[in-house]
Amino acid sequence: MHLFDTFSQRGLTLRNRVVMSPMCQYSAREDGTITDWHLVHYGARAVGGVGAIIVEMTQVAPEGRLSPGDIGIWDDAHVAGLRHLVEFVHSYGARIGIQLGHAGRKADPVFEAVGPSPVAFSDHYRIPQALDAAGITRIRNAYVAAARRADAAGFDFVELHGAHGYLLHQFLSPLSNHRTDGYGGDLGGRQRLMLEVAEDVRSVLPADKPVWTRLSMHEIGVPGGYSLDDTVKVAQELQRRGIDLIDCSSGGNAMAAEQETPGFRLPLAAAVRAAGVPAMPVGCMDHAALADAAIANGQADLIAIARGLLRNPHWILAAEQELGVPATPPQQYRRAYL
Numbered sequence: 001m002h003l004f005d006t007f008s009q010r011g012l013t014l015r016n017r018v019v020m021s022p023m024c025q026y027s028a029r030e031d032g033t034i035t036d037w038h039l040v041h042y043g044a045r046a047v048g049g050v051g052a053i054i055v056e057m058t059q060v061a062p063e064g065r066l067s068p069g070d071i072g073i074w075d076d077a078h079v080a081g082l083r084h085l086v087e088f089v090h091s092y093g094a095r096i097g098i099q100l101g102h103a104g105r106k107a108d109p110v111f112e113a114v115g116p117s118p119v120a121f122s123d124h125y126r127i128p129q130a131l132d133a134a135g136i137t138r139i140r141n142a143y144v145a146a147a148r149r150a151d152a153a154g155f156d157f158v159e160l161h162g163a164h165g166y167l168l169h170q171f172l173s174p175l176s177n178h179r180t181d182g183y184g185g186d187l188g189g190r191q192r193l194m195l196e197v198a199e200d201v202r203s204v205l206p207a208d209k210p211v212w213t214r215l216s217m218h219e220i221g222v223p224g225g226y227s228l229d230d231t232v233k234v235a236q237e238l239q240r241r242g243i244d245l246i247d248c249s250s251g252g253n254a255m256a257a258e259q260e261t262p263g264f265r266l267p268l269a270a271a272v273r274a275a276g277v278p279a280m281p282v283g284c285m286d287h288a289a290l291a292d293a294a295i296a297n298g299q300a301d302l303i304a305i306a307r308g309l310l311r312n313p314h315w316i317l318a319a320e321q322e323l324g325v326p327a328t329p330p331q332q333y334r335r336a337y338l
Helices: 038-046 076-090 135-152 167-172 192-204 228-240 266-274 287-298 306-309 313-321 331-338
Strands: 007-009 011-013 018-020 053-060 095-101 157-162 211-216 247-249 279-281 304-305
Touching: 007 018, 011 095, 018 313, 038 053, 038 076, 053 157, 076 095, 076 135, 076 331, 095 135, 135 157, 135 192, 157 167, 157 192, 167 192, 192 211, 192 228, 211 228, 228 266, 247 266, 266 279, 279 304, 279 306, 287 313, 306 313
Parallel strands: 018 053, 018 304, 053 095, 095 157, 157 211, 211 247, 247 279
Antiparallel strands: 007 011
16 A cells, blocks of 8 residues: 555545644634634645545633634534535545544643643643542533534544643643542553543444544653553554544653654554554654655554645645656646646
8 A cells, every 4th residue: 555545444535645634723713613714724735635634623622722712612603614614625525534632731821721630731831620520521521522513513533632741641641640549540540531532432423434543652751651552552442442543643741842853753653553553643754755655564554744734735746746646636736737
């Protein structure tokens, strides 16, 4: 298989194996509804030929926002705008999913922060209120309601954000989870909320719609963090609960930076795939030959492109030219490729 081959999973078929990674635009209205910016932004990448688009982290609760400009899906009033976006992207041949998330302790300080334990991310953030049993149930219910709305809006698949230091990641990591109840302690307890949310969301979506999960695959360089071996086990548990693919990222739950080099997260995806779970690496994968080789060598099922698609909405067309594949521009642009 190669980068420009189709990909099928459940009822989803992509025209190629390039996925636009979710990237926050902070451009929604204060009530969480989308704006024309989102139509232009996502529509341009659909015209540019990506196989699928994942809409930026969309908040399942108003207090879970990174900023007042985050897209929301906590209210039925959000569905109409999202449905319009889905139909718009579909009209240009791409499939579209939505990333459901909650910032937890990394919420904008204007909102009340919640988390597994009263441990702030940094001095610039609030100390979160530790979620009690009722609060955890409220979070689970928010994800279920958001998944139902995503389905009503017509999204082709859903991704759960369990990475980058947001709420599900906060529960998974011993850096932020100091609980002594059934949601803390060893990996079995720390992964519990993520697994419950995954199972809840899977149960309310049609069987033909995939559910993916983004994970920060390790916390290397941060004393006391979890390892790649831990998250490979989590990935397998997620798969047992109906999760179809792991979006492999890293970092975000501590004030530490990774050295970003081409393909630096590819070994993380390869480890997940070796464990029998479909995987998609993200991060500096916008080198066409590298991305194609990752598919051809069996290290990844899909390739997520982030900043490369911000720089060039027509990344696909440039990659086709680089790899000597016949270009597939829209009819309106065909003269530029003759």
